Amino acid sequence: MFIIAGLPLYLVRFKIFGIPMTLLEAMILIAFFCWLIFQTRRAIPPPFQGGVWGWLKLFRPGFLKSNFWHKNGGVEGRKKYPFGAEIILLLIISFIAVGVAGFSASALGIWKAYFFEPALLYILLLNLFQDKNGVNKIGLSLAVGAGAVSVYAVFQKITGFGIANPLWAAAETRRVVSFFGYPNAVGLYLAPIIPILTAFLFFPRQDECGLLPEKLCFPLKKENISVIGLSRGFLGFIIVLSLAAIVFAHSEGALVGLAAAFIIGGLLGNKKTRLAVLAFVVAAVIALSLSPGGFKVVEQKLTLKDFSGQVRRYQWKETLIILNHGHFYQGVGLDNYQKAIAPYHQPGFFYDNGTDPLFHQHTVESAEYRAKTWRPVEIYMYPHNIVLNFWSELGLAGLFLFLWIFGKYIFISLQNLIIISKFKIQNSKFLFLGLLCSMIVVVVHGLVDVPYFKNDLSCLFWILVAILVLLDLNSKKEQIENRKS
Numbered sequence: 001m002f003i004i005a006g007l008p009l010y011l012v013r014f015k016i017f018g019i020p021m022t023l024l025e026a027m028i029l030i031a032f033f034c035w036l037i038f039q040t041r042r043a044i045p046p047p048f049q050g051g052v053w054g055w056l057k058l059f060r061p062g063f064l065k066s067n068f069w070h071k072n073g074g075v076e077g078r079k080k081y082p083f084g085a086e087i088i089l090l091l092i093i094s095f096i097a098v099g100v101a102g103f104s105a106s107a108l109g110i111w112k113a114y115f116f117e118p119a120l121l122y123i124l125l126l127n128l129f130q131d132k133n134g135v136n137k138i139g140l141s142l143a144v145g146a147g148a149v150s151v152y153a154v155f156q157k158i159t160g161f162g163i164a165n166p167l168w169a170a171a172e173t174r175r176v177v178s179f180f181g182y183p184n185a186v187g188l189y190l191a192p193i194i195p196i197l198t199a200f201l202f203f204p205r206q207d208e209c210g211l212l213p214e215k216l217c218f219p220l221k222k223e224n225i226s227v228i229g230l231s232r233g234f235l236g237f238i239i240v241l242s243l244a245a246i247v248f249a250h251s252e253g254a255l256v257g258l259a260a261a262f263i264i265g266g267l268l269g270n271k272k273t274r275l276a277v278l279a280f281v282v283a284a285v286i287a288l289s290l291s292p293g294g295f296k297v298v299e300q301k302l303t304l305k306d307f308s309g310q311v312r313r314y315q316w317k318e319t320l321i322i323l324n325h326g327h328f329y330q331g332v333g334l335d336n337y338q339k340a341i342a343p344y345h346q347p348g349f350f351y352d353n354g355t356d357p358l359f360h361q362h363t364v365e366s367a368e369y370r371a372k373t374w375r376p377v378e379i380y381m382y383p384h385n386i387v388l389n390f391w392s393e394l395g396l397a398g399l400f401l402f403l404w405i406f407g408k409y410i411f412i413s414l415q416n417l418i419i420i421s422k423f424k425i426q427n428s429k430f431l432f433l434g435l436l437c438s439m440i441v442v443v444v445h446g447l448v449d450v451p452y453f454k455n456d457l458s459c460l461f462w463i464l465v466a467i468l469v470l471l472d473l474n475s476k477k478e479q480i481e482n483r484k485s
Contacts, residue, residue: 003027003121004141004463008149008179008189010113010455020109024455025117032120035127081126082469086405087119093398094334100395101333110335114458121459125466135431135470138463139200146193147238153178153186153245176248184449187251189456190242191445192438192464195261197242199434201235252301252308257445261437268417268433300354304448307351311377312384312448318344319383319392331395338379340392348376382453386446389453402452405465409439412468416475428471435468 003024012023081087094115101107129138156162156176163169163177175183246254266277288294300306304313321344322332332340350373352359362369382389390399413436420429442451442461452458 001137001141003031004138005145005148007145007456007459011179020105022113022455024459025113028117028121028124028459032124035124039127081123082472083122083405083408083465086401086408087122089401090398090405091115091119093394093401097331097334097394097398099333100330101336104335107334107336110453113455114453118458118462122462122466125463126469129466129470130473135467135474136200138467139196142193142463143197143200143235143238146190146197146242149178149186149189150238150241150245153248154241157244157248174248175250176245178245178249183249184251184253185454186249187246187254188445188449188451188454189460190246191251191254191257191441192451192460194239194242194258195265195437195441196431196434196464196467197235197239199430199437201232201239202430253445253448254441256301257441257443260444261440264440265433265437268436269430305354307353307375309448310349310351314346314349314377315380315383316385316388318346319385319388323388323391327392329396331392331398334393335381337382337392341379345379346377348374351375382450384449386443386451389446389450393453406439406443409465409468410436412472413439416472419475428475431471432468432475435464435471438464 006027007024009027010022010024014021014023016026094111098104098107098111125138129135152162153176156178157174160169160171160174163174164181165177167173168175168177168183176186177183178186180186180189243258246258262280263277266273266280288298291297301309304310318341322341325344327340350359350363350370352373356362359373363373383392387399390402394401413432416432417429417436420432442464445451450457452461
């Protein structure tokens with residue numbers, strides 16, 4: 001739970017025997033190997049037997065498929081890891097991408113932090129959170145982490161403290177960064193968490209503790225304190241804080257992703273949520289109508305005609321050029337994008353904000369006008385597009401694999417929503433809906449940013465997958481029980 005809450009602790013960096021490490025990585029590795037050692041010592045069910053030979057079985061291809069124990073319908077037995085084949089393929093493809101990058105130390109570090117360790121975390125979550133409050137514990141941990149990031153972001157908005165960039169720190173142009181080094185990181189981290197926390201608002205039942213551990217419920221109940229109210233109040237507070245932090249960071253991609261998730265989730269919810277979506281759309285249209293140039297601003301943002309949008313378009317153009325020059329199938333390799341794109345990079349462009357109808361003529365004729373409208377563009381670490389990110393880093397195979405994972409995730413979410421409607425298992429309906437909306441945020445925000453290639457975000461992605469799998473397994477168990485009854 002501390003690992004889940006402490007995803008931003010990747011910012012604490014150090015070296016062990018000369019190997020770069022982050023505190024988040026160290027926690028995952030320590031937790032995983034402690035769990036693995038204790039698993040080998042358990043009498044029932046032991047994953048390994050037979051001394052040294054038993055330990056060597058860890059490295060056999062079928063390990064991920066055979067070491068997952070789950071009680072389904074009261075019967076305990078081995079089950080294949082959901083998404084196990086995808087994880088194995090991802091580890092192989094990403095390691096090949098390390099080879100494409102020349103097995104550089106930075107590429108190996110990226111492979112370790114973005115693929116190997118998130119896979120270990122996924123295994124931990126599936127094995128340690130199978131009890132009825134397991135998903136609640138993950139939700140509580142996400143809420144604590146989001147709360148810490150949001151509180152510091154709001155504090156920065158008020159004081160400007162801890163913002164290194166002078167432009168972002170200035171009161172009139174302030175953009176908060178929280179613990180991260182740049183504002184968009186706030187939206188990338190918080191936006192996918194908000195839908196799942198919102199879903200938990202509807203999840204707790206009166207006979208459960210909500211997001212609070214069971215041990216904390218009993219003394220609270222003895223004092224006649226509403227545990228459900230306390231849990232929902234805490235969640236609501238974190239959600240509001242998180243939204244405020246995203247707004248203060250001016251993370252437009254995150255806000256658009258949340259709006260898309262809210263609309264889709266509301267339409268798939270129930271009558272009340274559909275009315276809420278309708279009210280939201282009507283209010284948005286009225287607000288834009290009353291705002292001078294409101295619709296034009298939205299049109300510029302959506303068509304990528306503003307400055308950041310034009311930067312993205314130039315990035316994508318350069319990325320497609322490099323992919324078509326010898327990197328179409330294999331990509332450029334992990335952590336090799338900046339080096340590979342440098343020969344094709346355009347150092348800047350003349351920015352047309354749409355206010356000058358004679359922009360092209362003035363640019364050609366006036367050196368002063370060119371100097372005024374020239375905007376330098378740095379070489380970013382990634383193309384800032386979810387398709388081009390995976391394509392350039394992992395090649396076509398990696399891109400298709402992630403498209404499959406996204407598709408499978410969405411399919412499982414929708415399948416369970418349909419089954420829930422059929423069997424009327426309302427307890428988990430909003431959680432599946434929240435998970436679907438979280439992935440919608442990732443995909444929509446990923447159209448103009450990098451929602452995976454970062455220590456905390458890669459772990460967060462597999463945490464969402466793990467929650468989905470745990471809910472799916474519990475849903476299947478409930479279906480079996482319903483059929484028996």
